[in-house]
Amino acid sequence: MMAAVMVASCPKSTILHNSICPRDPNSGFLGGSSFKSISLQLKPKSTRRDGIHLVVASASKTSSDSASASGGGGGGGRFYINFTGFPFPLGPFLSRRTIRTEAVKGCIWLFEQEQALGFSSVSTNIRMTVIKLKSGGLWVHAPIAPTKECIQLVTELGAPVEFIVLPTFAYEHKIFVGPFSRKFPEAQIWVAPRQWSWPLNLPLEFFGIFRAKTLQDDDLSTPWADEIEHKVLSSPEVGIGPYVEVAFYHKRSRTLLVTDAVIFVPRKPPECITKESLLASAKNGLAVKILSKGRDLPQEPVVDNNMNRQKGWERMVLQILFLGPSNLLEPKASFAQMSQKLIVSPIVKTLVFSKVPEKVRDWINSIARDWKFKRIIPAHFAAPINAGRSELLAAFGFLDELLGEGYVTQPSLWLLFTSLMGKAASYFPPDDMKTLSSLDQFLVSVGAVKKTVSGRKRQSVTN
Known part of the structure; x- marks a missing residue:
């Protein structure tokens, strides 16, 4: 990521x-x-x-x-x-x-x-x-x-x-x-x-x-095809290259494997992250000083305790996901907004998936239609996540706003789940998104990334 x-x-x-x-x-x-x-x-x-x-x-x-x-x-x-x-x-x-x-x-x-x-x-x-x-x-x-x-x-x-x-x-x-x-x-x-x-x-x-x-999309000739199926998201170029990710479904355990498509930020830091890294992030370093706008900040050594380790973790997450850098001083509110739920990483959502909404929607719909998974294992943050098709669709609810009513491929029941859960799953306060939105606008203005890339023609609404 x-x-x-x-x-x-x-x-x-x-x-x-x-x-x-x-x-x-x-x-x-x-x-x-x-x-x-x-x-x-x-x-x-x-x-x-x-x-x-x-x-x-x-x-x-x-x-x-x-x-x-x-x-x-x-x-x-x-x-x-x-x-x-x-x-x-x-x-x-x-x-x-x-x-x-x-x-x-x-x-x-x-x-x-x-x-x-x-x-x-x-x-x-x-x-x-x-x-x-x-x-x-x-x-x-x-x-x-x-x-x-x-x-x-x-x-x-x-x-x-x-x-x-x-x-x-x-x-x-x-x-x-x-x-x-x-x-x-x-x-x-x-x-x-x-x-x-x-x-x-x-x-x-x-x-x-x-x-x-x-790996080719929906290829049933792989040596493991009777146990593990896969689907390829292969987008047009969104900047210097295409976004490519393959999702896998292990049928016996009903497990969906993805790489960066979705994440679940845990309340506590993963065990593999050292306490030294957490405490270093909890310090009022250069980034925090810049964002403090001249405010007088304490510079004494950070004591090793659970409170400071947690503060370090919260600051880490906000920086990784490009959420609310101005909130690094007090990260709890922003961290609480995006943790403990299945989401699409804000930076992947903004810089990649929003550029190719048709391609992403087709991929997610195909996964939700064909695979009856009950847990998801991403390559970052928490896993395994107890989540099924409705939670996955909800995490990608932002695509419906981008595509509008003229692009409907989901059955009505999934639309209901998405409408009820999607807004909460994909919503982040505007203040938290300011820096990421500004970055996106800048990259679009200099031609580094594209504003939108059509994956295919939108379908009309079917009755």
Whole structure:
């Protein structure tokens, strides 16, 4: 989500990628980013050349105790050098703790790591989902950094990794597909269609993703089609490139998997976010000072307590979602407005989905029509979310206002749910949206993003 926001916000950057020649087949690679990448190699395993690639990350070969099933491995098992996305790199840069939880008993597991925005105190969680197939193998959705701890937690499931899936074009999810796949060389790699990078649109092989197969919309020929179905959202270009995301439905557990389409912000911070990050965000730093407009702010050290950790979390969320930056001084009211409910992230809604409402509406309607899910697992914030079709439609209720009465594809019952729940789910106070609305207007005015992009002709109302 962070990388998608940065790509949308900084499309005119002239920063180019660095190309270097790695010698370690377990090194990491970058794809789908508009930013420069840098990598450090540690203890290469061999001297075999793999060609020219864009290297961004490398897991070290350190010795440490095995990670426990709860994600409590030693610090050495969490070591991972990661300097990517200049000038807005995605941290943490040296250590990533992995938390594993069981979402559906004996069937679905969630793996989470912290994801930080550059050198700031802004963090969220990034999630990999693993499903055990009837074959006994594992299906991996949106890989995270393959630290020693993370790989140990995967292998403890006692099953081979058969498939690795990249469900989006987004940089933060693409970055670890290469290094993760080299930990499981027998696994097949499947990727969302229309992968792109900027400023050079290079093939996936340049980013360390080899022998990848492309997911096609509603394709029933995938090896897992009898257990997991998928639908592709592939929009026209909304700026420097298209928005592409693949939703998956695990039939046996009635679980919907998405990447950035919807989120559920929890009241408390995810376990993988460190207390140091939370307390740093709670401090009256540079951003808060600027927004205080000369107000005298306390500068004493922040005491480590639950109140300050919560304040740090609330400030983080508002900055991640671009909501009410002026409310960073007192974030509780704005945080309460958008937390504890299924929503479309305000920044994705404003900069992406509002540009292609027909395409998004068709995708969501198809998901709600064909899949009877009872839980949703996104790639960020809380999961699993106990939510079904009515909650998903309500989260996208803003599309009805954009499309108007001339575009009706939903059955009347779903329209009723959307009208009752949609306004509450997608509404944010105007004061909270000021900065994001201004950013959108600016990007449209300079041609960085488009005002609207028609996905197809609108249908007339059917009686």
